[in-house]
Amino acid sequence: MRKKLFGVMTASALLCQAVHAQKVDFTEYDLDNGLxxxxxxxxxxxxxxxSVMYHVGSKNEDTARTGFAHFFEHLxxxxxxxxxxGEFMKIVSSNGGQNNANTTQDRTFYFETFPSNQLELGLWLESERMMHPVINEVGVKTQNEVVKEEKRMRYDNQPYGxxxxxxxxxLFASHPYRWTTIxxxxxxNAAKLDEFKAFFKKYYVPNNAVLSIAGDIDPEKTKALVKAYFADVPRGAAVTPVRITEQPITKEMVDTVYDPNIQIPAIFAAYRTPGENTRxxxxxxxxxxxLSGGASSKLYRKMVDEKKNALEVQAFNYSLEDYGAYITLALPNGNAALTDLLKDMDEEVASLQTNLVSEKDYEKIINQFENKDVTANSKMIGVAENLANGxxxxxxxxxxxxxxxxEMKSITREEIRDVAKKYLGKNQRLxxxxLPAK
Structure with a gap:
């Protein structure tokens, strides 16, 4: 998942003014197999x-076989x-490296970080994963139990999970975003081994992947190594993108969910928004x-500091390839009514829809994004992922x-007002x- 529920973004304006993002230089090309x-x-x-980013996520799954993309993250x-x-991770750690993977609705991302003299080892490991992994009943059963435990820990037994x-x-009636990645x-449990093999053959192919390498490398020597390890991987059939259009939401939806893992209730307001590559x-x-970027933000200052009716309040855009979800949320302090929290959040949204944000607040937000940009590219794996994302x-x-x-710095105060008005209407939301389960 790209967003954390109750994380609070912090940034120092003074620090932000002192740092400047460095241009990321890169070389890119295609192998004959489409990689x-x-x-x-x-x-x-x-x-x-x-790193290798495969353009496959939970949205590429069959409605009767959800969870395949995340399952392959493990498999x-x-x-x-x-x-x-069982030797993959041991090979990485014994050579001074670290590795991991993650899955979203839109892609699966595998990576290793090594001392630079182990570049060839990283390329070999990822080529092995792509070219001829072992997919058998033993592995499927083993990882099935791993995924079940992850579901229990991260979702079923996690507060607000x-x-x-x-x-x-x-929010989604037709699009595959309506189910979770897990x-x-x-x-x-119902899937057959042949179904797992077919899913791999369809999506984990070089022409549906990006190999992104960042760090202390010699570009020409790296190109030769990439060719040696990946050129022989067979091209797969072309992958058809998911193209499903949702009908607009024209009436407010109100619903209730009960969670046995919580004692403090929460109120959410969620709006369907456009895909991440839109302005x-x-x-x-x-x-x-x-609204919620730090302790001086509109919602935090109003509801946590001044009125003290919220323990936590946040707004974030859960941005995905085809659509997104703009979510505001609050947890009450003491006996504060959820309806009052919703009213307070709505008032701040309405203010953005009718008034221009102040020059001072606008400058502060630009500083936050400058700091965020520098941080995003401060590690080599961050650079590799950002390049692949682009x-x-x-x-x-x-x-x-x-x-x-x-692009962020080119956004005007007028655009902020107009976009808030366009997408954050009460008749467009859930x-x-x-609530705590009784």
Missing amino acids: HVILHQDKSAPVVAV LFEGSDNIKR NFTKAIFER GSMEHL DAKVLEMISSI YTFYNKNTNQVNEELK VLYY
Whole structure:
């Protein structure tokens, strides 16, 4: 998941004015099998990040086989024809590296970070994962139990763990965003081995992937290594993008969900928003910072500091490839009524819809995004992922990594007002009362 529920963004305006984002230089090209390769050289530290982003997430799943993409996040660590079962992570750690993977509704991302003299090892590991992983009954059963435990820990037994599920299944009637990335355990239990193999064959192919490498590398030597390890991976059939259009929400939806893991209720208001590569999605990010970006933000100052009727309040744009969800939420302090919290949040949204944000607040938000941009590219794995994101989600514009901040700074106060008015209307939303189970 790209957003954290109750995290609070903090930034010092003074610090932000002192730092400047450095341009990320890169080289990119395609292998004959369709694998897109991006290389970024940075010799400031003897470290290299090797990553592969597959353009497959939970939205690519069958309605009766949800959870496959996330399942493969785990399954492709099982081993390959040349890596014994259970040895993948041991090889990484024994050579001074770290590795991980994550899955969203839109993509699956695998990566390793190594001392730069282990670049070839990272390329070999990812080529093994792509070219000939072992997918058998033993691995499927093992990872099925791992996924079940993850579901229990992160969703079923986690306070507020199912709020995104409750929101997305109500905001989306037709689009696959209506189910969560972890999917259904019943679907995974019912799946046959051939179905897992077919899913891999369809999506985990070089022409549906980006190999992004960042760090202390020699570009020409790296190109030769990439060719040696990936050129022989067979091209797969072309992957058809998901194209499903949702009908507009024209009437406020109100519903209630009960959670046995909480004692403090919560109130959510959620709005369906456009995909992440639109300018309006960037404006909504800025609106999020105005409303809840730190202790001096509109909602925090009003509800936590002044009125003291909220323990926590937040607004964020859960941005995805095809659509997004703009979510505001609050937890009451003491006996504060959820309806009063909703009223307070609505008043601040209405203010943005009718008034221009002040010059002072606008400058503060720009400073926050400058700081965020620098932080996002402070580690090699962050650079590798941002480069891959640009190519995958911004119409093959890898240079999005360098254009992101410039676009944010070009957003006007008038746009903030107009976008708030366009997407955050009461007749376009879901109001969700999230209550303790009796």
